[in-house]
Amino acid sequence: xxxxxxxxxxxxxxxxxxxxxxxxxxxxxxxxxxxxxxxxxxxxxxxxxxxxxxxxxxxxxxxxxxxxxxxxxxxxxxxxxxxxxxxxxxxxxxxxxxxxxxxxxxxxxxxxxxxxxxxxxxxxxxxxxxxxxxxxxxxxxxxxxxxxxxxxxxxxxxxxxxxxxxxxxxxxxxxxxxxxxxxxxxxxxxxxxxxxxxxxxxxxxxxxxxxxxxxxxxxxxxxxxxxxxxxxxxxxxxxxxxxxxxxxxxxxxxxxxxxxxxxxxxxxxxxxxxxxxxxxxxxxxxxxxxxxxxxxxxxxxxxxxxxxxxxxxxxxxxxxxxxxxxxxxxxxxxxxxxxxxxx
Amino acid sequence: xxxxxxxxxxxxxxxxxxxxxxxxxxxxxxxxxxxxxxxxxxxxxxxxxxxxxxxxxxxxxxxxxxxxxxxxxxxxxxxxxxxxxxxxxxxxxxxxxxxxxxxxxxxxxxxxxxxxxxxxxxxxxxxxxxxxxxxxxxxxxxxxxxxxxxxxxxxxxxxxxxxxxxxxxxxxxxxxxxxxxxxxxxxxxxxxxxxxxxxxxxxxxxxxxxxxxxxxxxxxxxxxxxxxxxxxxxxxxxxxxxxxxxxxxxxxxxxxxxxxxxxxxxxxxxxxxxxxxxxxxxxxxxxxxxxxxxxxxxxxxxxxxxxxxxxxxxxxxxxxxxxxxxxxxxxxxxxxxxxxxxx
DNA sequence: TTCCGTTTTGGAACCGCTTTCATGTATGTT
DNA sequence: AACATACATGAAAGCGGTTCCAAAACGGAA
Numbered sequence: 130x131x132x133x134x135x136x137x138x139x140x141x142x143x144x145x146x147x148x149x150x151x152x153x154x155x156x157x158x159x160x161x162x163x164x165x166x167x168x169x170x171x172x173x174x175x176x177x178x179x180x181x182x183x184x185x186x187x188x189x190x191x192x193x194x195x196x197x198x199x200x201x202x203x204x205x206x207x208x209x210x211x212x213x214x215x216x217x218x219x220x221x222x223x224x225x226x227x228x229x230x231x232x233x234x235x236x237x238x239x240x241x242x243x244x245x246x247x248x249x250x251x252x253x254x255x256x257x258x259x260x261x262x263x264x265x266x267x268x269x270x271x272x273x274x275x276x277x278x279x280x281x282x283x284x285x286x287x288x289x290x291x292x293x294x295x296x297x298x299x300x301x302x303x304x305x306x307x308x309x310x311x312x313x314x315x316x317x318x319x320x321x322x323x324x325x326x327x328x329x330x331x332x333x334x335x336x337x338x339x340x341x342x343x344x345x346x347x348x349x350x351x352x353x354x355x356x357x358x359x360x361x362x363x364x365x366x367x368x369x370x371x372x373x374x375x376x377x378x379x380x381x382x383x384x385x386x387x388x389x390x391x392x393x394x395x396x397x398x399x400x401x402x403x404x405x406x407x408x409x410x411x412x413x414x415x416x417x418x419x420x421x422x423x424x425x426x427x428x429x430x431x432x433x434x435x436x437x438x439x440x441x442x443x444x445x446x447x448x449x450x451x452x453x454x455x456x457x458x459x460x461x462x463x464x465x466x467x468x469x470x471x472x
Numbered sequence: 473x474x475x476x477x478x479x480x481x482x483x484x485x486x487x488x489x490x491x492x493x494x495x496x497x498x499x500x501x502x503x504x505x506x507x508x509x510x511x512x513x514x515x516x517x518x519x520x521x522x523x524x525x526x527x528x529x530x531x532x533x534x535x536x537x538x539x540x541x542x543x544x545x546x547x548x549x550x551x552x553x554x555x556x557x558x559x560x561x562x563x564x565x566x567x568x569x570x571x572x573x574x575x576x577x578x579x580x581x582x583x584x585x586x587x588x589x590x591x592x593x594x595x596x597x598x599x600x601x602x603x604x605x606x607x608x609x610x611x612x613x614x615x616x617x618x619x620x621x622x623x624x625x626x627x628x629x630x631x632x633x634x635x636x637x638x639x640x641x642x643x644x645x646x647x648x649x650x651x652x653x654x655x656x657x658x659x660x661x662x663x664x665x666x667x668x669x670x671x672x673x674x675x676x677x678x679x680x681x682x683x684x685x686x687x688x689x690x691x692x693x694x695x696x697x698x699x700x701x702x703x704x705x706x707x708x709x710x711x712x713x714x715x716x717x718x719x720x721x722x723x724x725x726x727x728x729x730x731x732x733x734x735x736x737x738x739x740x741x742x743x744x745x746x747x748x749x750x751x752x753x754x755x756x757x758x759x760x761x762x763x764x765x766x767x768x769x770x771x772x773x774x775x776x777x778x779x780x781x782x783x784x785x786x787x788x789x790x791x792x793x794x795x796x797x798x799x800x801x802x803x804x805x806x807x808x809x810x811x812x813x814x815x
Numbered sequence: 816t817t818c819c820g821t822t823t824t825g826g827a828a829c830c831g832c833t834t835t836c837a838t839g840t841a842t843g844t845t
Numbered sequence: 846a847a848c849a850t851a852c853a854t855g856a857a858a859g860c861g862g863t864t865c866c867a868a869a870a871c872g873g874a875a
Contacts, residue, residue: 132861143825148863155864156822173609178586179531180861182522183830190565190588198547198554199752207541211568215575220583222533223566225554232558240563243521244831245533266516357756387756390733409542413700413730475831486855491833498834499852523831526860587861 131172140168151176178220182245190220191434192246194236196253197227200351201380201408202423206252206274209427217435222246226254237263248434250427251278255321270437270449274430275322282437283453284430286421288322291458292329292375295403295419298460299373300337302468304401306345307334308363308371310356310381313348323348326377326405345371349381356384364392364400372469373401379408379418386414386465397467407461415464426456474515483511494519521563525588533563534777535589537579539596540570543694544723544751545766549595549617552770560778565589569597580606591777593770594621598664613780613792617773618665625780626796627773629764631665634801635672635718638746638762641803642716643680645811647744649688650677651706651714653699653724656691666691669720669748688714692724699727707735707743715812716744722751722761729757729808740810750804758807769799 133151137144142161149155150165157165169175182188191214195203207223214221224240226233237260241249246269253275256264261278264271271281299307309330312323327346334341347363349355356376364370376382382404386396394400396415404411407420433454441449476494480487485504492498493508500508512518525531534557538546550566557564567583569576580603584592589612596618599607604621607614614624642650652673655666670689677684690706692698699719707713719725725747729739737743739758747754750763776797784792 134861144862145825145827145864146823148861149824152863155824158823161823175582175585175587177526177861178588179522179525180587180830181863183520183526183832184861184863186830186863188522198541198550199544201542204541204547207566208568211541211566212575215568215578215583218582220588221566223550223554223564225551225558232555235558239518239561240558242518244518244523245521245563353753354756384756410696413697413727477831487832488834488855488857489853491831492854495833498854501853504853520831523860524833526862527831527833529833529860 131174133174133176135172136165136168136174139172140164148176152181188220188245188247189218190222190246191431192222192224192241192249194224194226194241194249194251194254197225198223202378202406203252205423206427206430209424209429210250210431211427213428213431213435217431219247219435242267247438248272250274250430250434251276251281253322254278270434270441272430272434272437274426277453280451282433282451284426284433284456285453286426286456286458288325289329289332291405291419291421292326292377293333294329294460295405296330296333296375297337298403298417298462299375299401299466300333300339302373302401302466304373304469305339306369306371307339307373307375308345308347309341309375309377310347310349310359310363310385311377312351323351323377330375342369344369349384351378351380353380353384353387356381357388358384360385360388361391364388364394372399373403373466376402376404379404379406379411379416382416382418382465383408383410383414386416396465398470401466401469403466407459411461411463417463417466418461419458420461421456421458429456474517476517476519478515479508479511479517482515483507491519495524531563531588531590532561533565533589534774535565535567535584535592537567537569537584537592537594537597540568541566545721545749546595548766549770549773552767552772553593553774554770556771556774556778560774562590562778585610590781591615593617593773593777594619594624596665597621613777613784615773615777615780617769620796623794625776625794627769627776627799628796629769629799629801631668632672632675634748634762634764635669635720636676637672637803638748639673639676639718640680641746641760641805642718642744642809643676643682645716645744645809647714647716647812648682649712649714650682650684650716650718651688651690652684652718652720653690653692653702653706653728654720655694666694666720673718685712687712692727694721694723696723696727696730699724700731701727703728703731704734707731707737715742716746716809719745719747722747722749722754722759725759725761725808726751726753726757729759739808741813744809744812746809750802754804754806760806760809761804762801763804764799764801772799 133147137147146161147165150157150162211221224236248270251273255276273283277283311327347359349359374385376385382402385402389396389400404418411418476490480490489504490508493500493505554564567579591613594616598619616626620626654670690702692702717728719728725745728745732739732743747761754761
């Protein structure tokens, strides 16, 4: 396995110059650069990141911590971030916390501290204060998507606003019997998000002076299957059946639509459904939704974190000022919402 | 930032002993171990993987290369692998090739060669011979899932067999007009898999002496949306409508079911549908499928690769004998397949 | 041509661990 | 008690680069 030394010998340059030529750091004459690159190519040599990391402190490696990789929102965020990071020459190291609870602690205490990460993107993570300070203790840029991390950068949609506007959309169409299917701490450790969305729903209902019964506020996990079961329970109660459902995610909304079909309820004639996410399946189901473009969120997060890295290498003295950025969303109206049928 | 030196001083031990105590390698007395661990805990010290890697050559880091992270099969494989690797104390570095074609080359030529990976798991990658040899040139264990990598370990389901048995299932129920919706090179760079499954279908049909018209062999990409569009085209042709569809993936099968509903075709009374995958949504749709347990495939792949690593550290002399393992699948019969209605 | 400011270059000191080797110590044998 | 054996430990030499520093080469300007 050829090392930089062999490249130096072959090219007739010093190790230092070869390092600069291949690493693209200091100033190197065009001639030397070509010499070094040719020699490297001939030997099939690539700089070892392990050694570079140790010597320079820069790892070219960003960690991303997600609850799981299997939910559409998360995988989209990862996808977006991966594209940007790859482009920038960075590795992406993936940590999934939801495997089981103890893993989460391991990740936070061990893995992230091992100085192999230049920065961390944390997706939808609700951390205790101790955990946050642990994260920040690595003295590397940290950015939270979804869950805000006090003291770190964050990129988030305004969940409250979003939920309120989604509900308002239904209200604006003339619906008065509007149910909500959201998340619950029973199903998800990250409880803040579903609670916020629920509040938005409640606020919209309250402002419109519409009734919100317990029976119309259901919860499930954030999956199609979970919402499907919940929606069946909701819609099976024929007496006070809602004419519209605001689901806290598109996957939940799809589950609701599937449940509605089971009961022979036509969407949107007999039941309007609105979701949140911009799920790729939304189109097939004609789902009205607030698109929160997770892929773009991931890409933007990656860009922000890379900017941080550049900045911190420039003036390390500047105090770290956390930035909270709000990511815009967009209402996409499709066929799943309409004016309620007259009774 | 405390280093191992500070820990050594605080504990009164030598750097060497602290390294052994914390790294768990050489022999250390229980007393020294405790001393070292206590000191490390007090200083909030964790071994730097970057430095360890350089010194030991072991990175505790496995690369996984996937076409994308957004398709259920891939994310499930990743999920399974991540769980096992995390447990074993390994990092997982993610590479997605499908962002664009040039990235794929970059990954293969640059990223993977940077000696930060102990091994590589390649998922559904169809590589040229040059690319394979490039991969093997890093002299690290490589394991392919889905796409076989000549010269490397592989873990795969028998796609031909699987497709044949899926088709046979429909034939066994009495269907004679069986269509197939599969992939195509037009939609996917990894063409081998869809082609193999198509062959399995054709073989089953041939053996049963059933007709297979061009019109009944459609292709789309491997998504719900894609298959939905394709299935609409297939089913819209009322004249020679098939009574059953074998879809090359569950996502495609779901798209087919959705399309059938659009035409008012009841599943399975008027159309039987079978897929391949074991998708989590299969249950909601009552989908009959061959479960290939991708999550378990990922986990098993990780275990196999870890075993390779252990083995190669034991007797580095032993020649690398690639192992091709077949992963078993399981037919899950649900409500989407039935005896065809008498006409 | 001489002088000065830039750009290039090479030497060498690290970066923070692991591991070999030699030495010292505890354990077991006869 | 004497000796072989196994275990525990510290010193020091790397691992393969990066980067500081000082010296050398270069390119005008005076």
